[in-house]
Amino acid sequence: MYKAATAARYTHDPAGFKIVELPRPVLTTATQVEIIVHAASLNPIDFKRAEGMISIALPEPFPLKLGYDVSGVVTEVGSGVERFKVGDRVYGRVHAEHVGTIAEYVVAEESALAPIPDSVGYEAAAAVPLAGLTAKQALEAAGLQSGQTLFVSGGMGGVGMFALALAKLHFGAGEIITTVSTSKIDKAREMGATRVVDYTKEDYTQVLDSVADVALDTIGDATFYKVAKPNANAVSVAMLPDGNALDHFRQETVPLSMLGSVKLAVAKTVVNCAGWFLTRGFRAKNVRYSFIVLRCDGEDLERSFNPLLASGALCPVISNTYPFTDEGVRAAFTESRAGHATGKIIIKVKD
Ligand SMILES: NC(=O)c1ccc[n+]([C@@H]2O[C@H](COP(=O)([O-])OP(=O)(O)OC[C@H]3O[C@@H](n4cnc5c(N)ncnc54)[C@H](OP(=O)(O)O)[C@@H]3O)[C@@H](O)[C@H]2O)c1
Known part of the structure; x- marks a missing residue:
């Protein structure tokens, strides 16, 4: 048996989360490893999933186990595992x-994992994977080139923070412009922003009209095309997903019923139609738009982040660290749902 944070039913209230004892997970393929968890970080998908927001694509059995990001130590390896011991x-x-x-x-595919550099702690490592890979893959998909001007909204959220840092350290962007609320201005500059707009005081779409070669939206604002130059690339990780993105949440081992398949097909059609309507401003300005979905990839994580973490060039900002208790898990989710974290929210499971 082992202890895991769970939700007994879909809920909007973190008070519904509880640490319970469950049968310990087992390796089911030769390419999996078991990890003893030291730290986990929260991402908005954790509370969205607990609210049932992806249940059409991924109807899961209860209790729902919580958390996608992990750092820890390998305790068992499958016979086909090559990169870890x-x-x-x-x-x-x-x-x-x-x-x-x-x-x-937790059990994981080795393909999802990267080694933690010696100088990096478990909490800093747990902060990176989901938000960091999303930022990297979004900037890559947008074709960000050295010397270009980048706009990133929400520059001190999880994705925004890594986008600022990678724009500077990995992509060599020229100007790096972001929006944050007042208390986060200095931190955004430390992460790499060269120009910071306080969105609580100014309308960023007006003061940044047509400045960016590449624009990345992390807050779900369909007017962000206004900051992009005509013919620029704009990507969002937070607007309404397109229909194909719903397939990303599918899990082949959880088959859909006939009714479930119909519901998913209807949901995909609805979001595609709504997405077409929401993005009419992009088309009118000739801004190329795409919605980006994270691809889980341990080798990309290692290649993109390990050198920056090991050298100390990238130090993820931690908003708060909570203990692995019922109260700690609930408080961490309460902070995440509020949507105003500065950097990443961590749950420390083991010293
Ligand atoms: N498509 C994908 O694969 C993918 C992957 C990761 C995340 N996401 C989505 O991307 C979004 C961001 O994720 P995250 O992990 O970065 O979230 P997060 O860590 O909760 O950060 C949210 C940030 O947004 C800022 N913010 C809120 N309203 C704002 C506004 N009007 N203008 C500027 N900043 C604002 C908040 O800062 P203030 O306190 O300054 O408001 C906060 O720092 C979520 O919707 C998440 O579900 C999608």
Whole structure:
């Protein structure tokens, strides 16, 4: 048996989350590893999933296990595992079928994991995977080139913070412009922003009219095309997903019923139609738009982040660290749902 943070039913209230004892997960393929968890970080998908927002694509059995991001130590390896051995320190964003990282143990595919550099602690490592990979893959999909001007909204949220840092350290962007609320201005500059707009005092779409070669939206604002130059690339990770993005949450081991398949097809059609309507401003300005969905990839994580973490060039900002208790988990989700964290929210499971 092991302890895991769970929700007994879909709920908007973190008071419904509880740490319970469950049968310990087992390796089901030769390419999996078991990890003893030291830290997990929260992402908005954790509370959205607990609210039932992706239940059409992924109808899961209860209790729902919580958490996608993990850092810890490998305790068991499958016979086909090549990159890790027992005792290795690893971090990653687990695949949908292994969700449940806010727990004493988790099983993960080795392909989801990267080694933690020696100089990096478990909490900093747990902060990176989901938000960091999303930022990296979004900027890559947008084709950000050295010297270009980048706009990122929500520059001190999880995704925004990594986008600022990567724009400077990995992509070599020229000007890096972001929006934050007043108390986060200095932190955004420390992460790499060269120009910061306080969105509580100014309308960023007016003061930043047509400045960006590449624009990344992390707050779900369909007017962000206004900051992009005509013919620029704009990507969002937070607007209404397109229909294909819903497939990202599918888990083949959880088959859909006939009714479930119909519901998913209807949901995809509805979001595609709504998305077409929402993005009419982009088309009118000739701004190329796409919605980006994270691809879980341990080798990308290692390649993109390990050198920056190991050298100390990238130090993820931690908003708060909570203990692995009922109260700690509930408080962490309450902060995440409020949507105003500065950097990442961590749950420390083990010293
Ligand atoms: N598509 C994907 O694969 C993918 C992957 C990761 C995340 N996401 C989505 O991306 C979004 C952001 O995720 P996250 O992890 O960065 O969330 P987060 O850590 O909760 O950060 C949210 C940030 O948004 C800022 N914010 C709120 N309203 C704002 C506004 N009007 N203007 C500027 N900033 C504002 C908040 O700062 P203030 O206190 O300054 O308001 C906060 O720092 C979520 O919707 C998440 O579900 C999608």
